[in-house]
Amino acid sequence: MARMIFVNLPVSSLPASMAFYEALGFSNNPQFTDETAACMVWSEAIYVMLLTHDKWRTFTDRPIPPPTSSEVSLALALDNREAVDAMIEAAAAHGGTADINPVQELGFMYGRDLADPDGHIWGPFWMDMAAVPAA
Known part of the structure; x- marks a missing residue:
């Protein structure tokens, strides 16, 4: 599997x-x-x-966290900046909350965060691997 x-x-x-x-x-x-x-x-x-x-x-017997807490943030790699913006706009239009954290603009990487209707955090991002600074 x-x-x-x-x-x-x-x-x-x-x-x-x-x-x-x-x-x-x-x-x-x-x-x-x-x-x-x-x-x-x-x-x-x-x-x-x-x-x-x-x-x-x-x-589980563990309590369900309130929507205002953050137990995990899940990142999703997208094809381009426009796809990141489109996901954020879709989230805001369908009961989620857009830009719950500051927008990340690092030149080689662009990311924004959203919360779903239950407060679960997702971070759609785009990264240009060829432009990542050398270590």
């Missing part, structure tokens, strides 16, 4: 979260989706499992 990552996220509204992630460019895999969870596909190796709070609690 290929190495893959499944990011599990507790969500307060499964339909709203599915719509949000679809607006960002994820697709739904109905094979692993029901009324308690949705499998949202970013690539052949990256999947986001959106879990209702009740479903989440079957995995």
Whole structure:
């Protein structure tokens, strides 16, 4: 089996979260989706499992953090700066919060951060590997 990552996220509204992630460019895999969870596909190796709070609690007894906390920030590499800006705009238009942190403009790298409707942080970024400064 290929190495893959499944990011599990507790969500307060499964339909709203599915719509949000679809607006960002994820697709739904109905094979692993029901009324308690949705499998949202970013690539052949990256999947986001959106879990209702009740479903989440079957995995752990640890409390679900409030939307104002940050337990992890997930970065997504995109093809260009325009794609970064488009994802941020889509997030803001579909219930998320754009630019929760300062924009990163390093010349060779450009990144912006967003929060989904439940406060999970994503950092779409673009990087020109040929322009990365030598160490």
